[in-house]
Amino acid sequence: MDTRTPPRHSLRVPTPPSRRFAWASRNFRIQTAATVVSGLGNAGAPIATAFAVLGTGGTTTEVGYVTAARLVPTVLLMVVGGTLADRLPRHLIMVAANVFSGVSQAVLAALVLTGDVRLWQMLALSAAGGAGYALYSPASGGMIMQAVPQEHAARAFAVFRMGLNASQIGGAALGGALTALVGPGWVLALDALCFLVAAALRFFLEPEKAPASSGSSMLRDLREGWREFASRRWLWVIVLQFSVLVACINAVESVYGPTAAKERLGGAGAWGLAMAAYGVGLVATGVLMTRWRPRRILLVGNWGVFLFGVPALALAAEVPLPLLVVAMFLSGVGVTVFGVNWMVALQQEIPEEMFSRVTAYDELGSYSLAPVGTALAGPAAVALGLSGALWACAAACLVLSAVVLLDPQVRRLSRRGTTDAPVPVSEPAPAP
Secondary structure, eight states, X not given: XXXXXXXXXXXXXXXXXXXXXXXXXXXXXXXXXXXXXXXXXXXXXXXXXXXXXXXXXXXXXXHHHHHHHHHHHHHHHHHHHHHHHHHSOHHHHHHHHHHHHHHHHHHHHHHHHHTOOOHHHHHHHHXXXXXXXXXXXXXXXXXXXXXXXXXXXXXXXXXXXXXXXXXXXXXXXXXXXXXXXXXXXXXXHHHHHHHHHHHHXXXXXXXXXXXXXXXXXXXXXXXXXXXXXXXXHHHHHHHHHHHHHHHHHHHIIIIIHHHHIIIIXXXXXXXXXXXXXXXXXXXXXXXXXXXXXXXXXXHHHHHHHGGGGHHHHHHHTTOOHHHHHHHHHHHHHHHHHHHHHHHHHHHHHSOGGGHHHHHHHHHHHHTTTHHHHHHHHHXXXXXXXXXXHHHXXXXXXXXXXXXXXXXXXXHHOBOTTSSSOOOOTTSOOOOO
């Protein structure tokens, strides 16, 4: 699809009565509200699950097993979820996935509250949650892109990400406090309730697309989604970049940051303050992105990616806590700048009937190395030293951000309606 031509799809977005928020369709408002509700519960659930494992006498290794049990079905089923979401009404896929996740989380909560939970049960129910997410996420991405008119995409996506980020920040704080006050079982029960409330909200979403032809097979749909993904070099180049970036960032946030805070910054409270600054950067930049409409979408977005490595750089240089807080804030700024522009690019360039499949391949590629990065973080710190491992992560983030800009499609892809000559993304490109 040439970016100089109108999109092949049309977005049927009903205009709400409020002139101030004329860009916010009914589906956008419902989906954003449901995402905030489910985000509040989801953010606290990992904290509660970890303490539930430890509360039964489990080790940190077993906490890792339970975390991995959720990730495996997510990776295996993500593209299946994307294919289903492009064949069936997306709102029904999300409702079913939310109900499934809510029920599985309610079962886990009941087992934890009774004090009779086994490791294998936690593994199985964690895997069920991962399967629910794999079905939900591509449908959610497709629905939110479909519910927004292109001329207001930046503003809408910025508002959506502000809601999502704020709910995750608040949910993590609430989950941690409630886990300490009333125990992990009640936090898991709250997460189950949030899933069910979100499912009830999403039940009222209006379908905006006809299902794909029932004559095509799932395998054919998967191949079509892959061709759509692989034919756009700007798309898979950035996804390859993020496969390494996410692994490095996970290592810094999950292993190296807490370790450095314990050794020289004062412990968990210092790292909590740094993470809070990251959250403030996420949300505050959302306000900026509601008004900023850069022409070169991916060029500007990738400048935000340069900021991803600033926390690793600050930790490696052993800066004092105030400078680390600034570094974490800047990282949050970069995440929002990239995230909003990335959503704009996907909505503008990907045909509507392919939204969910391409989103699935995007998530699958971006997070494919995350467990590897977390698993190798400890051995890397032993081999290189904590400072050396942090320098390596910072260098990887900065070098990859620079290398991606060598691609002309990334530099030149322009927002529709600007005077810049956009790069034709339909030109032949080798598959990754």
